[in-house]
Amino acid sequence: MKSFSQIIQACGRPVSSFIFMLGECAHLLYNIICGIIYAIRRPRLIIKEIFFSGVLSILIIAISGWFVGMVLALQGYNTLQRFGSVSVLGSLVALSLLRELGPVLSAILFASRAGSGITAEIGLMKATEQLDAMSVMAVDPIKRVVIPKFLGGIISMPLLTALFNYCGIMGGYFVGVILLKLDHGTFWSQMQDSVDLSQDIVNGIIKSLVFGIVVNLISVYQGLQAKSTAEGVSAATTRTVVHSALAVLALDFVLTAFMF
Amino acid sequence: MKRSVLDFWVGIFVILGLSCIAFLSLKVAHITTFGENKNNSYTIYAKFSNIGSLKVNAPVKVSGFTVGRVSAISLDPKTYQALATLQIDKQYQFSNDSSAEILTTGLLGEQYIGLQSGADPELLKNGDTISLTSSALVLEQLISKFMTNMTSK
Numbered sequence: 371m372k373s374f375s376q377i378i379q380a381c382g383r384p385v386s387s388f389i390f391m392l393g394e395c396a397h398l399l400y401n402i403i404c405g406i407i408y409a410i411r412r413p414r415l416i417i418k419e420i421f422f423s424g425v426l427s428i429l430i431i432a433i434s435g436w437f438v439g440m441v442l443a444l445q446g447y448n449t450l451q452r453f454g455s456v457s458v459l460g461s462l463v464a465l466s467l468l469r470e471l472g473p474v475l476s477a478i479l480f481a482s483r484a485g486s487g488i489t490a491e492i493g494l495m496k497a498t499e500q501l502d503a504m505s506v507m508a509v510d511p512i513k514r515v516v517i518p519k520f521l522g523g524i525i526s527m528p529l530l531t532a533l534f535n536y537c538g539i540m541g542g543y544f545v546g547v548i549l550l551k552l553d554h555g556t557f558w559s560q561m562q563d564s565v566d567l568s569q570d571i572v573n574g575i576i577k578s579l580v581f582g583i584v585v586n587l588i589s590v591y592q593g594l595q596a597k598s599t600a601e602g603v604s605a606a607t608t609r610t611v612v613h614s615a616l617a618v619l620a621l622d623f624v625l626t627a628f629m630f
Numbered sequence: 631m632k633r634s635v636l637d638f639w640v641g642i643f644v645i646l647g648l649s650c651i652a653f654l655s656l657k658v659a660h661i662t663t664f665g666e667n668k669n670n671s672y673t674i675y676a677k678f679s680n681i682g683s684l685k686v687n688a689p690v691k692v693s694g695f696t697v698g699r700v701s702a703i704s705l706d707p708k709t710y711q712a713l714a715t716l717q718i719d720k721q722y723q724f725s726n727d728s729s730a731e732i733l734t735t736g737l738l739g740e741q742y743i744g745l746q747s748g749a750d751p752e753l754l755k756n757g758d759t760i761s762l763t764s765s766a767l768v769l770e771q772l773i774s775k776f777m778t779n780m781t782s783k
Contacts, residue, residue, distance in 0.1 A: 421643075532654060
């Protein structure tokens with residue numbers, strides 16, 4: 371009888387711990403929103419975080435965007451060629467980048483490049499009791515450490531997505547027009563015909579903002595929850611990347627269902 | 631890191647990101663003012679017996695140049711004709727006996743309305759209806775006409 375109830379418990383534990391985690395995330399988000407005025411009065415801290423999560427991610431985002439655009443153009447060209455409609459290659463590249471690939475891939479890259487760093491830093495500050503020292507000195511670690519990182523990440527995210535889209539479209543242009551010798555006028559005009567400002571570009575920016583909030587919230591949450599050991603910090607960093615990728619992909623489906 | 635160096639790089643990042651957004655909206659989305667501002671446009675109506683797959687926001691073109699957009703499509707309950715509402719840019723005026731037809735860009739492209747100006751000195755005013763229209767070509771109707779022609783020979 372005891373083993374039976376243990377089986378039931380084993381079924382219930384993941385669900386209840388998931389709900390607990392959601393509740394703790396929401397509580398953290400509430401604390402962050404409450405302290406946001408404090409952080410905005412100290413813009414230097416936010417600028418420093420934008421440097422670490424945004425500026426240092428420029429290279430990986432630009433190079434990945436460039437290659438994603440090139441692959442899209444190459445694969446699209448091979449398929450469209452069979453139907454004799456290579457002229458729509460420009461709109462294919464632009465629409466798939468602006469609507470889906472840009473926001474999603476840059477969010478996942480951001481999570482692995484900057485989100486993991488945020489988690490490791492907060493986790494290590496917790497492990498070395500720096501956060502406790504701050505509390506002792508009557509400095510709220512949420513306001514002083516967590517909120518600047520959170521805001522810096524949210525500001526960086528749409529800018530990085532725009533950069534990713536730009537590099538991707540230029541990569542598609544490079545393959546389509548320069549390597550495969552399509553007409554560059556058709557490439558741009560087909561793109562301009564099918565891309566709509568509010569439908570595609572603004573929705574892409576909204577997506578990237580939502581992903582920025584989610585990825586950064588997961589990063590700071592995992593950092594604060596990390597066990598105060600070396601293994602604890604490494605496990606928290608891994609969880610940040612895994613949870614961020616899953617959350618981004620799942621949310622992308624929900625947002626797409628509402629937007630398009 | 632020194633404060634000025636930090637500011638410099640963050641500034642470059644922000645400018646880079648914003649200019650990418652500007653590039654995307656100007657070059658890729660190609661913002662045009664047609665149909666966005668109702669003050670600069672006037673409304674005319676066109677009745678078609680078949681609009682094919684014409685959609686709201688389709689362009690209205692004269693000699694291939696876009697002069698406005700289709701703002702609404704509805705059905706006239708008395709004549710059972712489709713009524714397309716066209717928003718035309720104010721700087722373009724057309725004569726009263728202009729004709730409208732539904733055309734297709736390329737073989738599989740989007741459908742749009744082509745306007746052809748007439749010779750009447752009176753101009754179309756806000757709220758007028760174009761009566762001279764020709765409908766969209768529907769492939770099935772074309773084939774069935776072709777078939778009846780072939781069999782009657």
